[in-house]
Amino acid sequence: MRRLFLILSLLITTLSIVQAQQVSLPQTYRDQNVMFSYPAGWVVGEVTGDTIELGSNLRALDALNSGLDRGEVYLRILINVGALASADPQTYLEQLNTQATRNQVYDEIDNIRINGRQAAIVTRDDLGRSVQRIIGIIDMGNGKIGGILATVAQDELELHYDHVLAILATLSATEVVDSGYWTFVDNFIRFRYPLDWTVQRMSNNVVNVTNTSDRFLGLSGQALVQVVTLDLFAVDVTYEQIMLGIEAEEPTYQFDDLVPTTIGNDDGAVVRYTIEADGQEGLFILFPLFDGRIGLVNIQVPVGEIANYADAVTTIAESMEVPATVLFAGSQLDFDTFAHYDTKDGNYTMFHPPNWLVQEIATGLLFSNDLNIAERTINNLERGTVLMLVYPRLEQLPFQVSVRTPTAVTNRFRQASPSIGITKLSETIRTIDDAGLVTSTVYGLHPDYDIWIIAQEKPDDQILTSLIYTPRSEMGLHQRQVRIVTESFEYTGVVTDCDITAINVVNARSGPGAAFSVQGSLTPDTPVKGIAQEVGVDGFIWWQIEGGSWVREDVVTESDNCSLLPLSRS
DSSP states (O other): OOHHHHHHHHHTOOOOOOOOOOOSSSEEEEOSSEEEEEOTTOEEEEEOSSEEEEESSTGGGGHHHHOOOTTOEEEEEESOOGGGOOSSHHHHHHHHHHTOOTTEEEOOOEEEEETTEEEEEEEEEETTTTEEEEEEEEEEETTEEEEEEEEEETTOHHHHHHHHHHHHHHOEEOOOOTTOEEEEEOSSOEEEEETTOEEEEOSSSEEEEESOSSOOOOOTTOOEEEEEEEEOOOSSOOHHHHHHHHHHHOTTOEEOOOEEEEETTEEEEEEEEEEGGGTEEEEEEEEEOSTTEEEEEEEEEETTOGGGGHHHHHHHHHHOBOOHHHHTTSSSSOOTTOEEEEOTTSSEEEEEOTTSEEEEETTEEEEESOTTGGGOOTTSOOTTOOEEEEESSGGGSSSOOSSOSHHHHHHHHHHHGGGGTOOEEOOOEEEEOTTSOEEEEEEEEOSSEEEEEEEEEETTTEEEEEEEEEETTOGGGTHHHHHHHHHHOEESSOOOOOEEEESSOEEEESSSSTTSOEEEEEOBTOOEEEEEEEEOTTSOEEEEETTSOEEEGGGEEEOGGGGGOOBOOO
């Protein structure tokens, strides 16, 4: 028994309970036209009137522009394939074959039945494009034929064939469930609502749902539900604070006390209100949605009629979600609320979610949406957690890179991957932005985590390297946020002109201390470039100079920018 419904019952009257809808596969997409299930971690992309994009990860959704990496798959779910006037799935594929170009080579069509429904599936080589296709067509019911067009890398048909077949088996025309609810889906939100009600999006954050075809007038028998997403991006905003803001905006409302409740598996709250002047009453229902957002459902009806709509408002609230599979497709809720961050030494700046931990460490910067990340390791990350390590300078990396290019950085990580237990590593993905700067990317899989390595060429010959760790199969949940952090990273005071000049002839040592061996010497009035600094055991600052040797601060003079040099990795 769901606690939200109990709370509503206590607030209004005794009502029957709507049972939660069960699904048999990890993730299910459903809208007014079609439904299908798909593997955990896969990503839904653009939704149009005829097709729905589905990728094995976020990068795969960009396959048409950037190409597929090994192990990735890009699918187009075909909602209605009636364009060829096909009578059945096999006939459709046969007609498709007759329209093939000379570069499209079809295998033999496999005519099958799935769960009693007629279906057909075929594989195809697209010569010269280094990709192959898996095309599955099925009778979706209600007189509709739909299908899947999957694109995979060359020689990877067997790797993805079962995935495509399994998704095809779940593909069907949306049926109206016994309780009489449709599912509303767009690029911002999804929720279930009563079949005979109408939906109108008012803004990016507000959807109106009403049981009247005309505008809501507050007449008997009329109900208006507002579905709202509040983009708070903060970990410390409470329901009480949200209600204080609403009360300030709505002085004519008389609010009861906030009552804690449970929305699905989340802690929520319910507040009842009345508008005496208009003879109306309503409920505000608040609950967490996703990534710092709060969901709010507001139902408003004539006084005495809330009990008539408890089923509807309960179903809307408990089904409302902004799933990661939709959120990170790129066109949804905006990210303008990202915070600006300057490091203490003023060398660089970036944007990041305000509810993320940002910490300067010896090798660079640490980002995480887990404030207790210091208590964990990459092998025991909590579900939904991301750990991001950023190395602003090549000298901060845990190894030396001989060539100052992004590809050299990712190749160095590729060489080291077996030693840290990476069981699968993608090929290097090399992209060039509008400014001609190169980004090199590698994805890796460890038994306990996923890893994503990004090396980005920045202006003034700088290389930014980022290591992103998530629990297995959760990289797609954080890719958009990670990209915003890395792409917004700017060097504002990069140390390129630190000059170290000897006062007299000075020994240059192999390490930051007098006990280290002498590697050479500096002559007076001949400046050399400083690259790092460290406080030695003697309490003096030791400057590391080009070539790697060290000199002590009291026997040299240095330019002002030397104070901004990074700490050494020694």
